[in-house]
Amino acid sequence: MIITTAGRSQSELVSQAKRLSHSYGLPYLERNGAPIERLKRQYQEDIVVVGKERLFISPLQGEEKLFFHPNLAMVRAKRVFKGEEEPLISTAKLKEGMSFLDCTLGLASDSIIASIAVGASGSITGIEGNQLLYFLAREGLASFVSGNDFFNQAMRRINVIHNDHYSFLLGAETGSFDVVYFDPMFHTGINTSTGINVIRKQALTTNISVDVINEAKRVARKRVVIKDHWKSERFDQLGFTQHKRKTSLFHYGTIELTLKKR
Structure with a gap:
């Protein structure tokens, strides 16, 4: 997996993404406005996206966003x-x-x-x-x-x-x-x-x-x-x-x- 941020990278989101990157030993990637689908094609990895409200994962194989909810x-x-x-x-x-x-x-x-x-x-x-x-x-x-x-x-x-x-x-x-x-x-x-x-x-x-x-x-x-x-x-x-x-x-x-x- 690769960790990045949602949309335009805000400092607090970047900090959280880097913390997760360090905690899980996963690479952090500057978003720089790149679409998630492009990042998946380029790196051939699942993408963790840290957003303001929640984080989600965009799996390499699939278009559905995966996120935690106790449902x-x-x-x-x-x-x-x-x-x-x-x-x-x-x-x-x-x-x-x-x-x-x-x-x-x-x-x-x-x-x-x-x-x-x-x-x-x-x-x-x-x-x-x-x-x-x-x-x-x-x-x-x-x-x-x-x-x-x-x-x-x-x-x-x-x-x-x-x-x-x-x-x-x-x-x-x-x-x-x-x-x-x-x-x-x-x-x-x-x-x-x-x-x-x-x-x-x-x-x-x-x-x-x-x-x-x-x-x-x-x-x-x-x-x-x-x-x-x-x-x-x-x-x-x-x-x-x-x-x-x-x-x-x-x-x-x-x-x-x-x-x-x-």
Whole structure:
């Protein structure tokens, strides 16, 4: 990726772009009024554009602008704040103070809900293998401002790590998280919106295999949770108990574990 600024470069935007360039080890490019499409053709790279209101990424392959927005997480959070049931929270049995590892972070919708559930005394770690999505999620969670302080705080508490989930699990200590979570729906899901499909193309599609789940079972203290299409064969193949929901096209699955000593 290459980092530049929107439109005419203002000093504050240049400073922010250079900060990001340094933080992520990415080259900074003076915009000098050049169209983004021309920069993509010239450098054959995804372009990060730092704007006054927000930053976005223009992928090399595609015309859609990619930017962070919590979207459905905000709708789900409103229901949680009203005391309504949230399927992820109830299925994963998330409570105040628990630790949650999201192995397929994407743009962090599920991690935000988990963060609300476990609160300030809990911890949320999100793993994202694709550099573009990692960048969007990490910067977006740190800077997006909603109209709800509890929601903002939940986003800020998420620790975003750039890695593939299998490598991370292999290096994690036994019983180091209460819940380990997978959402392959992010890669092969039913949402047909153009924006989601563009983002999905950028996802790192590491297969969720028996070996991956075995490592997840070692790392999790309480349970491993998966979200998948209701017709998916993964539930049976990987040993999950499928929790059926009549009105939903996706279901959760769980593997309950005996308590491990730290």
